[in-house]
Amino acid sequence: MLNKKQIHICLDEMRKMFPDAHCELRHENPFELVIAVLLSAQCTDALVNKVTKGLFEKYKTPHDYLEVTLEELQQDIRSIGLYRNKAKNIQKLCEILLKEYGGEVPKEHSELVKLPGVGRKTANVVVSVAFGEPALAVDTHVERVSKRLGICRWKDSVLEVEKTLMGKIPRDEWSETHHRLIFFGRYHCKAQSPQCDVCPLLDLCREGQKRMKKKEKI
DNA sequence: CTCCCGATAT
């Protein structure tokens, strides 16, 4: 397991590699961000952006999503995958936004997670990106990178990973760290083909060294 | 734990 100092060496290196790490989901307001993050479950953000380009032209407000049938909304987001659940959640979410929150997206994490299709990770992204609150959303990339590097343990749950990261990183660095970990995981420490042979963190990475040894034998 | 699910990379 890496200690605090080693973790910060890793994060500094990631900042050098990806100095402009940011949210890549296209959005112009908190409402669009909620929809985009909800759609992004088990789907690349590149594909989400492709779909939301037309989607956000057609649907501007919670009202707009409720004016069409469930089937029509399904068709509009079909290429995303998991589209039946997502379409249903979007309409229910819009209904609640209008009824309970005056048509606005709530700023509190505790309120956001009550919305259908919005879990802990989505809520963290929204409070962080839309409202500037410190948060450390743990998605598939953050989890994979944290486990490979040894920032946390392999058997840790997503919630345990989040708690470990928050404990070892200063609060005012949560949001930027979150985006660095995502970029590092998405473009460098990739799930199927991690670039260990050109990784500046190889000396610190238990998984990377294991993989490099395997490569030597081949 | 399982199910939801199309698009893309490997």
Next chain:
DNA sequence: ATATCAGGAG
């Protein structure tokens, strides 16, 4: 052919 993708709900 199979693994993976800014997960969440039952």
